[in-house]
Amino acid sequence: MPPSHMPRPTPAFLLSHPAHFIALGGGSGLSPLAPGTVGTLWGWLAFLVLQRWLSPAALGWLLLAALPLGWWACTLTARHLGRADPGAIVWDEIIAIWLILWLAMPMGFLGQALAFALFRYFDAAKPGPVRWADQLFKGFGWRGGLGILLDDLVAAGCTLLVIALWRHFLGTPP
Secondary structure, eight states: OOGGGGOOHHHHHHHTOOHHHHHGGGGHHHHHHHHHHHHHHHHHHHHHHHHHSSSSSHHHHHHHHHHHHHHHHHHHHHHTTTTTSSSTTTTTHHHHHHHHHHOOOOOHHHHHHHHHHHHHHHHHHHOOOHHHHHHOOOHHHHHHHHHHHHHHHHHHHHHHHHHHHHHHHHSSSS
């Protein structure tokens, strides 16, 4: 069955294994419309909550731990769904927006919204380096799990580059 006709994961699937819960972003990946955008929004909100309780250094350690945890969760969940890079897996968007916000903060709401929009553009349009990263690791197993994460991390890098250039030439984003 082509991927576009495969059934979407259900709440029962989400709760059937801890890896599913992580990879599907606590349920944000179950959204029938734009799960990547919904996952990114959830990641943004989660970051804002986490930064109230964690220092920047603790957030960095959390990000460092979240990468291999997400790699494992995305690898296993993709295998259980029978698709190499299912749209319902949104941990890659969550970890990418956390990385962007961790490195770019402090910013006001408009600056954060700009970072969100830039990331969504790079993730969806997949220009140049993002497309390369998306095609580098395809398939199942640990290589495929890395591929799920890698293109979003490259999209985060592109977003951070634009923010850095903005700051250099125009000052801090609003």
